[in-house]
Amino acid sequence: MNSPAIMQTVFDKTRIADLLTTAGYALALTAVVLFFLFPIFWVLLMSFQTNADILRTPPSLFFSPTLSNYAAIFAGKMETSTGTQDITFLRNLGNSALLSSLSVLLALALGVPAAYAFARYQFRLGEDIAFTLLSFRFAPPLLVLLPMALYFGQLGLNDSYWSLVWVYQLIVLPLVLWIIRGYFEDINPDIEHAYRLDGNGWGATFLKIAIPLARPGIAAAALLAFIFAWNNFIFALVLASAAKQPVTVGALLFVTGSGIQYGYIAAATVLSVAPILALALFLQRHLVEGLSLGAVKG
Amino acid sequence: MSKSRIEDTARSFLAGNMSRRAFIARMSRLGVGAAASAGVLSAVANRAWAQDFNWRKHAGKTIKVLLPKHPYATYLTQILPAFTELTGIRVEHDTLPEGPFFEKKTSELNTRSATYDAFMDGIMFAWGELLAGQIADLNEFIGDPGATSPAYNWEGILPNMRASCAWSGIPGDRLGGPGSRQMLVPLGWEGYCVSYNREIFDAAGVTPPENLPAMRETSAKIKRDVGGSVHGISVRGAANWGTIHPGYLSGFTSYGGQDFRAEDGKIRASMNSPQGKEFTQLWIDMVRESGPPKWTEYIWYEVGQDLGAGVAGMIFDADILGFFQNTDENNPAAGKIAFAPFAANPAANGNPKSNLWVWSLGMNNYSANKEAAWFWIQYNTMPQQLLAGVRDNGSLIDPVRGSIWNDAGFIKRLQDDYPGYLNQYEKTVGECQVYFTAHPLFAQSADKWSRKLHEIYARQVTADEGLDQLAEEINADLNRAGYLL
């Protein structure tokens, strides 16, 4: 049993010192949890408050919760000083879901075969592709986005989901490629070879052996990629037409457009992070891996 | 028999040959009540246009337009069904909050995208768009009988509005001067006045200020005497062009400031004149003392909401802003807002100089449906439509046609519900014009100007130093573009 460094006391190991250490430890953890979770908690509370409750000074934890903010968003109508406004936020949510799903599907279609090729065959072009994608994952996105915006405009592609989905590959594909490549590399090559000796070509081997064995990795990579696509802002800001904006851009515009309608903003915020937080909790074991592009496992 | 006489009367009224009063009188003689005559009017209106002009030329086409979140855009979207019914042209629209709207419009045009066929626009932006070849010269449509209905009456639009929307493309040239191209068609305009909350003014015991030093004192007094969450004055302050063009530039001009000096198609920044510096320092001091705490994020939405929510004693911004805040019954300040003309410079004689903003309609030069887009622009600015816009739904104010300012119903509504509005309008309209010097780097220089105001506001520089730096930076930009005088 090795106790953590924080628990080891350099003082005399008296009871009091131990108690103090434990108390300090608990206090520190409480502060950490408070700092990181309070904003989420507070915005969640706000989303159930009327504007009058929100604007009350001093702020209070006690109020009669209302679903009116959510109701307004789902009804698509919001009351403001310049009259009833349409809220397109639901469409933003739909766009996010659609864009993220399509991006992930495309990334899997493009990335899984490539990841397999890079894992199983060592060839120059493969490493070049893998590292180019990786290095552009860290390049300034606007560098690629702005010329792309010009091209898309000229080609008439600037109002399509597919052009956005294509650009999303910039973040989604390296993730998918490198995580799944790791899973393929972890498969004992003898297993695949055995299957080929059984009379199966590389195609069948890829489909029947490599993919099923890498399935947990593929699933984790896909869901992580979904999260990253959903959370992306700058790509859609530059390239998405109004009708195709995801929640990240939509929420920002919503804030600008709805002024002091804090309740609506809070509800919109909650709606745009809730699916992702749920997914993240579900995926927690794989998060470290996803965030480090497959370099560290949790 | 009687039916055709009713329609004749309506047609005659629509053609502008008859006053509204005479029209209503004639209609009641024909046994048609006021409510029913409105229906007759709109039916006849559509039919009249359909008879005089082939509105169905582009039936079946679909155009797409880009609009900001603004009451004038509400006006446009409300009449879309009637437009489609008349012309058979389907119209899709994207409506964005104002900041994103301008960014979107720029990015669409910059990428030569044909996604939007037409859009709402502002004059100062059209300068760059015209030079870049992004917007069409509308003169070719206005002068084409095949494209423009005889009922359109282009000349009926206020001359300074028409002129403001036209430019030769040479930096420093007068708007509407020789060689002008018609960049846009004006839709509704706004001038800048003081809109104030009478209740707060009464509580603080103040009256509408006459000039900037008085405004500063009044504002400070409100903050001091009323207190709480109430501050004295709200004006725009976000880091973009929108901060410069309303109250700030109006006052700046009133003080004798001039943004650029122009000569032979070249310009040089001149906002760092002594007058400009004096005004700027006073203005920023006022905002810092008794303006909104989040001034650096303020665009007109916040300014309007402060007035409507009763947390700002006054605003110095678009006349129509106070108008709409006064109308919305949900606002704490609804019905308490009054209007006053404002000349910033105590030494100024005569009428206030107000900068002019005209919400206008422009056509994408890359559009594949130009004439259909022109039909939409034209329809929206028909005399009949503009009249209906001010009368019926009330989301269109400050219309651009002189005839409408003679409409008794409109005038009465203004007099009854918007104290001081007509007075400020009459005082302001005389010297209401675009006080920016026309040049294609407008957005960039106004953006820098606003950010420089932030620095002055944060006391990083004084107005004196700041405006000198600003002029230097803008001159560097002009030099790069080859426009520096």
Added chain:
Amino acid sequence: MARLEIDRLAKAFGAATVFDGLDLHVERGETVAVYGRSGCGKSVLLSILSGALAADGGDLRIDGKSVIDAPPEARDVGMAFQNFALYPHMSAFDNIASPLRGQKKPAREIADKVQAVAALLKIDHVLAHSPQALSNGQRQRTSLARALVAEPAVLLLDDPLRNVDAKLRYEMRLEMPNLFRQFESAVIYVTQDSREAMALADRIAILHDGKFRQIGAPQEVYEFPCTAEVGQLLGDPAINLFACESAARDGALLVNPAGCEVNISGRYDLPAAGKYLAGVRPEDIDLAATPAPAPSADADGPARGIEAVVERITPANVRSLLVASTAAGETITVSLPELAAEQVAPKSRAWLSFPADKLLLFAADGGQLIRPNPPAGG
């Protein structure tokens, strides 16, 4: 025409040559053990035979047809991997059935054949289990069953007993030859355990330094390694090698490995005063607690022993290993039955003698075996 013909096969990784010019023919139903130290290229050879690696030169023929360019699935090769390489997402049944499915056999036939081979290997009761649920031995058998079930022309076994426990290894060593006899495959059995190689193979091929150094029946290779090196390779513990000189005395031909005089008259016809390497297998050395009787001139008399100190005794299976050193500093390994070893105390003195009929002589330079005369009266 042999089932499997390896013809001048060559492979190098960059500048490092793995082997160059391997030749081996394996007949129908024959088991050849490829034996060599780890790193000698056994695995590379298997990879080339199974199509996982491309050769640099030479040819491979299976039933007369060249398969050197054929992909793995077109070679009719079955393989049992050292790490079993079972498909973790399939049941034992599906694992075994896989080669038959690869040949698109009807389901009925598949079921029958899998049952049959599973029964033969005594794993028919665990066919429904997944590999994770199998014991190590069952996995090994499943892997073997998968390699055998389709009766491939060539069966490759990559040290299949390496990763199983001693008891199972012993069992399988007995079972496998029977098993292979029931199929008609040409079997290549790769191992680095000399006893396994000798127990299982019809022939042993010694792979060393990129060549097959010797190919022959196990006993033949063991008794008459073609070089001292091969003699050292095959056999555990390794053969004792000593430099020696021949001398003629009293009409007898003597050599003196490790100072121990051995009369080799009759077995060898060699000139006197020649320099040789003498080899004697540890199990062939006689050990006595007392000195041997004085040498007689009788050529058939026992060799004279040499005194040595027993340094240490290590039990190894049913035999024990003794390491002894002579006064001259020679170290000698002796293998004794356990019972005999128990009589010897560490650090005690012992007298060692080398029986002449087991002594091997190799040329001093090059280490080529000098073949003894066939035993008289054979």
Added chain:
Amino acid sequence: MRSRLKSRPLSKPPLRARLVPYLLSLPALLVCIGILVPFATAVYYSTQRYIITLPFTRGFIGFGQYADLFTDRAFWHTVQISLLYTALTVGLELVLGLAIALLLRRSTLINNIISVALMLPLMVAPVIATLMWKLMTDPSYGILSYLISLAGIDGFRWAAAPSTALFTVVLVDIWVYTPFMIILLLAGLRSLPTQPFEAAQLDGVPKTFVFFRITLPMLTPYIITACLFRMLDSIQQFDIIYGMTKGGPGDTLKVFQVQAYVEFYIANNVGRSAAVLMVLWVITFIISNYFIKYWLKLRRRTHGISAE
């Protein structure tokens, strides 16, 4: 031997078989080309005078754009604020992240629950997180403004004042990204072999010594990887700053990408925008080369591949 084997093609000669890897990676290659073309375009634009609203002035000016940037006070402000932002965020996040990871090091139920909960901010889109903080720091109604006024600080204007704007966005960055440090370092800490620590504890080695001489050195690969990763993100930060102030107040927070965005969309100056981004690209390229080196090392360790 094993890894060498693995790296060889399954079979060589038939051309068809040798084409397999190329065939499989063709789609990914297309994506690469789809990235490289706009990248090359950006490089090209950066050598041009290219203002969209002034098409007639467009032309090649070589390094003129860069020369212009490097003599521009505003650009150096951009460089300075970007570097400052990066140093502050990465530095503070490292210290906090390491401290919290140490707190959570022991794998107890409560620690595990907390470490999962701490991931949540990282999963919130940074721009949405910024909106949440905007709500909380609203000078009139924000809870934080209220709390800070209780502490006796009046008129604290958060992102609205140049003096506190950097503090505010750094705070949001810390909220969002410290969990990244925490979970990476925690994974690192928990993967360390236990023997050295047990031995040190038995020998009664002081814990500061253990931390600086055992824990820290063993954790170094994780720390370096995590820091380089964060530096790459931080120096390009856009979402948080754009979401909070659009680079304001004034030019206070005009970091690289915000500056490039403004040049492109406000000034319509494609050439200058591209040049600003190219400078940023050079910086990130250098960092990412180091990053990839360390990242590969960790990756090999994780996947049990010996460094070849």
